[in-house]
Amino acid sequence: MTQPEPIDPAAAVGLGREFATALVVFHEAVGRLLGLSAVERKCIDLLKQLGPVTAGAIGERTGLTTGAVTRLIDRLGKAGYVERVPDPDDRRKVVVRLLPNERMDALMASAFIPFGEDLAKVMANYTEAETRVILDWVHRTTEVLVANTRRIEHQQH
Template sequence: MSTERQEAIGEAGSAMQRYQRSVQAFDDAVGRALGVGPADMRCLDWLSDGARTAGELAVATGLRPAATTALIDRLTERGFVRRVPSPDDRRKVLVELTEEGRAKVWSAYGPLVDEGGAVFDGVGVAQLRAWSALLDEMTALTDRHRARIEASD
């Protein structure tokens, strides 16, 4: 591998690390503004994609079932989420964002999303698709190594 390529990979890695730190700092600031903790924020993030079961939220947040129940209770009391029956299986209960919860979360993230579109001005469709594919590969790599760490616990 050429020195120039190694340097470029190192620069990209450093840029990704700076980005990850910036995102984490932003999420922490949003959590403080909303009065919720990091696990609560992860839960709200997962729920922004749609309703989930408590079991799915336990996996997503890395919490034990009892702690997940307490987290859901906390977010319910604060008006962020509600429990609803599953439309597909009456025995299941789903957790979903309330309109109030969605509005609170969007008040923090909406301006970032709205302004963020401009970051892609001048970037072609092919570049965007290549970038998406690269991010998918990076996600798969991270997921494999997370599973390795979790298996060694």
């Protein structure tokens, strides 16, 4: 049985950079469909996942500073995607709620349904064990990205 070739660290970094660039460019393109930046679009995605949350929760999940989150919510509110409302559990707090938007839903579907179908085809090439490793990598890499986003944001202030 032959051993697999060792992974070239420089090639791995290059592939990671290529992947990250493709991911950011894809999300920028989806954002442009909605008239938003990638960060604004991802904030909408976050609100779809979590439901109404405080600005602080958005900051915790994105790694953005309080000021950056406030400006982000202001832009999304002005564009008609979100609104600030009293927290139903604690009326002293305000939460950010995603507004219904059929146009946004249709544009998101036009971008993500084909993307999801293509990813399903890619994942069909892997065994269950390989898929678990891939998902573990995605999970761990996401944690590293969030932590480093927070680190960089805090360096700026």
